[in-house]
Amino acid sequence: MLAERLRSFLRPIGSSPANGSPYRHPGGRxxxxxxxxxxxxxxxxxxxxxxxxxxxxxxxxxxxGISQANVNFITLQGHKLYTEDVLRGLxxxxxxxxxxxxxxxxxxxxxxxxxxPAGHFDGILAWDRLEFLDEEMLGAAVARxxxxxxxxxxxxxxxxxxxxxxxxNVHRYxxxxxxxxxxxxxxxxxxxxxxxxxxxxxxxxxxxxxKFFLAxxxxxxxxxxx
Amino acid sequence: xxxxxMAKPIEPERSSSRTGQAHIGxxxxxxxxxxxxxxxxxxxxxxxxxELREHVLTIGPNGKVEANVTxxxxxxxGTLNGNVFASEKIEIRATGSILGDLxxxxxIIEDGAYFKGSIDILKPGLKxxxxxxxxxxxxxxxxxxxxxxxPTLQMAAADSRxx
Numbered sequence: 001m002l003a004e005r006l007r008s009f010l011r012p013i014g015s016s017p018a019n020g021s022p023y024r025h026p027g028g029r030x031x032x033x034x035x036x037x038x039x040x041x042x043x044x045x046x047x048x049x050x051x052x053x054x055x056x057x058x059x060x061x062x063x064x065g066i067s068q069a070n071v072n073f074i075t076l077q078g079h080k081l082y083t084e085d086v087l088r089g090l091x092x093x094x095x096x097x098x099x100x101x102x103x104x105x106x107x108x109x110x111x112x113x114x115x116x117p118a119g120h121f122d123g124i125l126a127w128d129r130l131e132f133l134d135e136e137m138l139g140a141a142v143a144r145x146x147x148x149x150x151x152x153x154x155x156x157x158x159x160x161x162x163x164x165x166x167x168x169n170v171h172r173y174x175x176x177x178x179x180x181x182x183x184x185x186x187x188x189x190x191x192x193x194x195x196x197x198x199x200x201x202x203x204x205x206x207x208x209x210x211k212f213f214l215a216x217x218x219x220x221x222x223x224x225x226x
Numbered sequence: 227x228x229x230x231x232m233a234k235p236i237e238p239e240r241s242s243s244r245t246g247q248a249h250i251g252x253x254x255x256x257x258x259x260x261x262x263x264x265x266x267x268x269x270x271x272x273x274x275x276x277e278l279r280e281h282v283l284t285i286g287p288n289g290k291v292e293a294n295v296t297x298x299x300x301x302x303x304g305t306l307n308g309n310v311f312a313s314e315k316i317e318i319r320a321t322g323s324i325l326g327d328l329x330x331x332x333x334i335i336e337d338g339a340y341f342k343g344s345i346d347i348l349k350p351g352l353k354x355x356x357x358x359x360x361x362x363x364x365x366x367x368x369x370x371x372x373x374x375x376x377p378t379l380q381m382a383a384a385d386s387r388x389x
Contacts (some may be wrong), residue, residue, distance in 0.1 A: 068334070071335065075345060080344055080345070089342075
């Protein structure tokens with residue numbers, strides 16, 4: 001059932017302590033390797049801001065939840081920031097769903113999340129949040145994002161390149177400058193599925209263009225333009 | 227209409243009078259508009275509208291506010307559903323949760339805080355707009371709360387008391 005499938009996707013294996021130090025398994029073992037320097041150059045981010053260049057008072061949606069760094073960076077450029085933690089919204093929905101339920105879960109998710117007027121946003125920072133959605137929910141969420149994006153607007157999203165089931169870090173991505181991110185680990189989760197370029201082209205087939213940046217840290221950055 | 231749901235008699239906190247801060251205790255439910263000319267600490271439940279203009283609103287860890295709020299500074303440790311206008315600062319603590327549209331000059335977010343909505347940062351020079359009602363754009367946000375047609379509860383510094 002959809003609810004059980006989502007529960008298994010969303011179950012974190014470890015969680016990040018508040019002080020931001022590397023998180024560990026309850027037994028004391030670090031779940032995944034953390035880079036010595038959490039800062040990361042992002043060509044996708046650079047492209048995202050290049051696409052927005054020249055615009056002022058733009059509307060940007062951050063799907064990674066609220067972060068002081070991102071609020072400062074976006075609003076200092078004179079833009080209006082909207083934030084929504086789509087994974088937390090999904091977790092709330094799934095934890096409230098009765099066991100064995102699944103009917104109407106996607107519709108309810110869309111009623112409670114990503115509920116914005118058509119063509120409202122100039123840019124959407126989806127980070128790695130989309131890949132943890134169930135396939136049915138992912139398709140519906142991408143269609144909703146497409147509708148809320150203005151023509152010519154851009155989505156930045158990340159997909160891990162590891163195999164299905166492999167444990168990966170879910171991060172909070174904090175913007176340091178137009179091409180640098182600070183990665184703050186939040187939890188480790190098993191990847192629900194693997195995406196290759198063809199899958200992603202199909203997923204974003206309704207958009208005007210899809211551009212990939214493959215980095216050497218197993219993260220595929222995707223720029224999607226409506 | 228002001229209604230209170232008291233689990234036990236409320237003891238006046240004289241210290242809050244001395245510091246010029248009114249206090250809504252955690253067993254108190256207020257429905258209606260609150261207008262205050264002193265700082266206000268809400269640890270109970272408020273539904274309606276809260277207008278403090280030049281003062282500080284603190285929503286305590288037990289506080290649940292379903293209201294559009296106007297104040298100089300707002301500190302959220304509990305839950306706030308509604309649109310917020312703070313002429314100087316909004317602070318969302320780690321335990322705090324806001325669902326609504328924010329307009330302010332400065333925002334401070336602790337790690338772990340929850341927020342869903344939009345953030346508009348006031349440009350310098352627009353701060354004096356604080357005393358105006360909630361901007362129309364913000365009032366139409368996802369969590370805009372329509373205040374009930376009820377009498378207002380006014381709190382004045384000269385008559386500081388425990389509610």
